[in-house]
Amino acid sequence: MYEISDNKQLAPGYNLLKINAPLVAARIEPGQFVVLRIDERGERIPMTVCDYDREEGIISMVVHAVGKTTKRLSILKPGEKILNVAGPLGVPSAIKKYGHVAGVCRQGTAAALYPIMRAMKEEGNRVTVVIGAKSRREIIFEEEMRAFCDRVIIKTDDGSAGSRGYAVHGLTELLKEDRADLVMAIGPTTMMKTASKIAIAHGAKVLVSLGAIMLDGTGMCGACRVTVGRKTRFACVQGPEFDGSLVDFDELKRRQRMYLKAEKISLQAFEREKETETQKTDR
Ligand SMILES: Cc1cc2nc3c(=O)[nH]c(=O)nc-3n(C[C@H](O)[C@H](O)[C@H](O)COP(=O)(O)OP(=O)(O)OC[C@H]3O[C@@H](n4cnc5c(N)ncnc54)[C@H](O)[C@@H]3O)c2cc1C
Ligand code: FES
Missing domain, CATH: 3.40.50.80 (Nucleotide-binding domain of ferredoxin-NADP reductase (FNR) module)
Incomplete structure (x- = not known):
């Protein structure tokens, strides 16, 4: 399990999420990403690592809440945990002297x-x-x-x-x-x-x-x-x-755009679920 160490909103719909993932933090390079999953029923989604602290074992990413999984990620609180953070993935950027x-x-x-x-x-x-x-x-x-x-x-x-x-x-x-x-x-x-x-x-x-x-x-x-x-x-x-x-x-x-219809249905179901939860808490 991977613990959320910080989550702060940078702009409407954009959150900076910090996750305790020492093995990823130790090896990640610019241009690489991770594939993460919130829980066993969750979808796997790729997220770019925008910063890392190798000593503290922390990776950072900016989540744009566009659908079910990114909305779920953006409301996670420090101390909460997610199931998988797989990476580093992808080829690192070709960093060299271009001019x-x-x-x-x-x-x-x-x-x-x-x-x-x-x-x-x-x-x-x-x-x-x-x-x-x-x-x-x-x-x-x-x-x-x-x-x-x-x-x-x-x-x-x-x-x-x-x-x-x-x-x-x-x-x-x-x-x-x-x-x-x-x-x-x-x-x-x-x-x-x-x-x-x-x-x-x-x-x-x-x-x-x-x-x-x-x-x-x-x-x-x-x-x-x-x-x-x-x-x-x-x-x-x-x-x-x-x-x-x-x-x-x-x-x-x-x-x-291949899965737009399914993504829309999934987001609507998630939003209904959240609304019911809020109504129960308000009662
Ligand atoms: C290499 C890479 C790095 C990325 N880095 C970031 C990042 O740092 N921050 C961020 O907010 N987003 C990032 N994304 C996009 C992010 O993965 C998608 O927005 C996310 O998967 C959407 O999932 P959802 O359930 O919230 O929304 P959904 O409603 O499922 O999808 C919304 C849109 O996101 C795209 N998408 C959906 N599922 C996937 C998927 N499994 N893989 C890729 N795209 C998908 C589709 O275009 C879709 O129409 C990255 C994508 C890639 C390929
Ligand atoms: S995500 Fe499966 S082959 Fe690239």
Whole structure:
């Protein structure tokens, strides 16, 4: 069993969860993830480890509460335990000296980009990060990024922080004035597809981290199948990072939506259950 050591809300729908998982904390590298399960009836879901304390044996992750399992995770209290935390999984990010590395993310995915950009900086790269969000309230990890980045650009859909526009607009503006050697994009699939096109148009190499549906995370089930350079790849063992210029993003989007109906039913059942519990407590 793995104990929750802390859980705090960073923004509406986004929680920073810290879990006591010494074996994972000892070996995890930037770009890797874990597959966790809350209890024996729970679904297995992949979560990126955004920070780790090897001495304390603690791993951190930012949970975006979008469905049943992420909603359950986001209400866990310190001291509560979850059943499985399997990892580290996936291929670590290729941290090397590229020159200028530009990171692009949206809202919660800033957490997944954070350890990679920090390691890129430590490797001697100049690093710029573009964070996109719906509004000021949804921006997370800005201060953490500013602590080491050479430049942080904020774009919001409503213009309430930084300048108005999407992260990909910020990337275009950046690349017009400052050439990047590598663009590292982590976020919604459409954002990564657009960021890849922009990077290619500006002569930069581009890496993306794919949010394929995963079950076992060990290359056995095939759930995370993606097409990269016309070849089938398993995102859990051969990714999750791939060359963005080669990814079939449209196929990925179709596969991500495969279980929408079942996910909706499962979330509705969970919300009904919670409502009944609350009514019982109120009585
Ligand atoms: C390598 C990787 C790292 C990730 N890191 C994070 C993270 O750090 N923080 C975070 O909040 N989310 C992360 N995700 C996404 C997260 O796993 C899904 O949002 C989660 O599984 C949704 O489960 P749910 O029951 O809450 O929602 P559901 O209602 O079941 O699903 C909502 C949407 O999430 C996606 N999804 C559902 N099940 C899975 C699954 N088993 N594997 C992958 N995607 C799924 C689908 O697109 C689906 O439409 C990551 C995904 C991958 C592949
Ligand atoms: S999640 Fe099963 S093969 Fe990748």
